[in-house]
Amino acid sequence: MPPKKKVEEEVVGPWMLGRWSRALKVGLVGMPNVGKSTLYNTLSKSHHSKTANVPFCTIDPTETRAFVEDDRFDWLVAQHKPKSEVKAFVTVVDIAGLISGAHQGEGLGNAFLSHIQSVDGICHVMRAFEDDDVIHAEDTVDPVRDINTICSELxxxxxxYMKGKVEHHKKGHSAARTKSPAHLKKWEEELETMDKIIAWLEAGKDVKNGMDQWTTKDIEFLNDYGLLTAKPCMYAVNMNKKDFCRRKNKFLKAIFDWVKENSPGSEIIPYCGSYEEELQDMETDAEREKQLQEDSVTSAMPRMITTAFHMVHLINFFTAGPDEVKAWTIRKGFKAPQAAGVIHTDFEKGFIMAEVMAYSDLKELGSEAAVKAGGKYRQEGKNYEVQDGDVIFFKFNLGKGK
Structure with missing residues (x-):
């Protein structure tokens, strides 16, 4: 007999973690007085979130839309000169500061952790500046100590949470046995996954760092649990203006080494909160640009917003014409009917096909007519996975002759 073919496990990508939705949120997380609310105000270009030099200044979370700068969108607008323009955005949530013992309810711990549970990605705001006028919850500035505290609490x-789930799950053993072999098998598989997750966490590791450990079945359970350490992260390092402009800071090397070891692949974005706030308070773009040129720097906000957007595995497709150019936000992996449903539920129900142009083809050839003439205008069916930057025209049928 020929040898049995080796069954290859399906490759599990980090984008598979998390709920399937386009209304995803990124939470600003950190110790008290590290600059979360100042960053929030800058990202939202408003001053809705209270700032003050006191611990737990933010209690109830507030959220805003931070709009994503996109050269593709700008090019489509320049081509069509539409009556309406709708950019993509990411929802940012300002969350209360955390202290050691939060998982046991210390400080605002329980509220803090429940607010993190409701977001899909985390922007860790790290204080890397010393200022005697701005108090620190631990008295001294040490961003690596702070991030260790936060990650340990999560x-x-x-x-x-998982031990509570296991206890509850075991109570259902008898019911699973009496239903059917299939029910019992699923019950056993979930218990195995739960034990595997607890062992991983107790070893001091985050769920998001175990993508070579989790099977597709594990991922199904993990996405139901919504664990705090499963959420993708980025690290915003708040420095003083002098350090930001000279691109040097005594804490950066330690932060870089920590992220490389504990959150590999995550972005580190240095910025200066007070400087970015000053820029936003200027009246004109020309005034802002002049200041940036004088200081020989660029604003960190566009990179921060774009990173937050892609971190939670969002992509854009576009609809474009003289009436409107719009960036539609979907989760990576959406099929064409799901993407159509983002525009209107009827589009998904009555989906016929998607007429698709890749943005790169459209820009290279210059127009829809040229894309068609070049044979690169495609008709795709219900199994087509929408790609970031697709320009799409959907055809659908409502039925009853409509």
Missing amino acids: RLKDIS
Whole structure:
């Protein structure tokens, strides 16, 4: 007999973690007085979030839309000169500061952790500036100590949550046995996954760093649990203006080494909160640009917003014409009917086909007519996975002759 073919496990990508939705949120997380609310105000280009030099200044979370700068969108607008323009955005949530013991309810711990549970990605705001006028919850500035505290609290909360899930799950063993072999098998598979997750967390590791450990079945359960350490992260390092402009800071090397070891692949974005706030308070873009040129720097906000957007595995497709150019936001992996449903539920129900141009082809050839003439205008069916930057025209049928 020929040898049995080796069954290859499906490759699990980090984008598979998380809920399937386009209304995803990124939470600003950090110790008290590291600059979360100042960053929030700058991202939202408003001053809705209270700032003050006191611990737990932010109690109730507030959220805003931070609009994504996109050269593709700008090019489509320049081509069509539409009556309406609608950019993509990411929803940013300002969350209360955390202290050690939060997983046991210390400070505003329980509220803090529940607010993190409701977001899909985390922007860790790290204080890398010393200022005697701005108090620190631990008295001294040490961003690596702070991030270790936060990550430890998130893991401890996840461990507590999972142990509670296991206890509840075991009570259903008898019911699973009496239903059917299939029910019992699923019950056993979930218990195995739960034990595997707890062992991983108790070893001091975050769920998001175990993508070579989790099977597709594990991922199905993980996405139901919504664990804090499963959420993708980025690291915003708040420095003083002098350090930001000279691109040097005594804490950066330690932060870089920590992220490389504990959150590999995550973005580190240095910025100066007070400087970015000053820029936003200027009346004109020309005034802002002049200041940036004088200081020989660029604003960190566009990179921060774009990173937050892609971190939670969002992509854009576009609809474009003289009436409107719009960036539609979907989760990576959406099929054409799901993408159509983002525009209107009827589009998904009555989906016939998607007429698709890649943005790169459209820009290279210059017009829809040229794309068609070049044979690069495609008709795609219901199994087509929409790609970032697709320009799409949907055809659908409502039925009853409509």
